[in-house]
Amino acid sequence: MISEELKHMYYQALIDKKSEYEGIFYVGVKTTGVFCRPTCPAKKPKFENCEFYGTAKEALLASFRPCQRCRPLSHPNYVSELVQKLVNAIEENPEHRWTEGDLRNISVDASTARRQFKKRFGMTFVEYARARRMGLALKQIRRGNSVIDAQLSAGYESGSGFRDAFSRIMGAAPARLEDQQVLKASWIDTPLGPMMAIASEEELILLEFVDRRGLEREVERLRSRTRSAVIPGRTPVISSVEQELERYFAGELTEFKTPVKLLGSPFQKMVWEQLRNIPPGQVTSYADIAAKIGKPTAYRAVAQANGANQLALVIPCHRVINLNGNLGGYGGGLSRKQWLLEHERNNLTEEVPL
Structure with missing residues (x-):
């Protein structure tokens, strides 16, 4: 921030x-x-x-x-014709999911597009298009607008662009949400950047940094597994985790108490529960977790389960490092992982009394 x-x-x-x-x-x-x-x-x-x-x-x-x-x-002072052509194409249809076939249809080589976008501003063409789509939905989540207000303020003359983008990412066209199970999504600002929380009235289902790679796919999997649509809004659960996040970043909280719903296989859930047992200020390895759950040879599967965690911070997958002491991976980015570990070592090794 x-x-x-x-x-x-x-x-x-x-x-x-x-x-x-x-x-x-x-x-x-x-x-x-x-x-x-x-x-x-x-x-x-x-x-x-x-x-x-x-x-x-x-x-x-x-x-x-x-x-x-x-x-x-x-x-500065140079505009790539190819880059500008593709940026304009996305702006004409921001909700579209681009494929290599789409690029061929407009006489653009996919590898060239990827290379030029990466060189100009550090992300590929597909990453840019995905970020633009996510931005349409996150804008409404951030503002907490009603669905009707969101449609009218989305910036499209007909409103169809927003409806399509919202539907592709969140699961239903706004006019049809009333007929489906609905989850609420909210934007939460933190010192490490904004996060998106998705919850029912009773349980937190997703908490991720909004710039996490693959967040759109995570939302798709979530709504598919729960057979729900996701709309902007708040629930008591989201208010609860927002307050806990504030205390966590202030160094006043070591354990999240907000009720959660774990969407995963029995093996993944077993790994995630083990992650919650890692004390703040400490780290462990994938191999150690595999041994503790009674599957010492399954450290690679443990690593995959760790990466599939959809509840950042609440389930502290950032406390898992490689056996050789290296940080390993982290969906929120290694700089955030390093910051979180140092924050916990410096501030959260002892619970602050309520």
């Missing part, structure tokens, strides 16, 4: 059009729904209408679309 002091510094750089800040931050403008580079020639927004991001992907996930004047997804 960007500090207030840094936000003011970035805003002054935006006002002064300081070129040395190119690539350091992007600014999302709430009133227009676009995000820009620091040197954008457009009229400058008020500070309260700005949101600042370290990467273009973060801006996309927050639902902002690239500015057509400063073209933030292109290298």
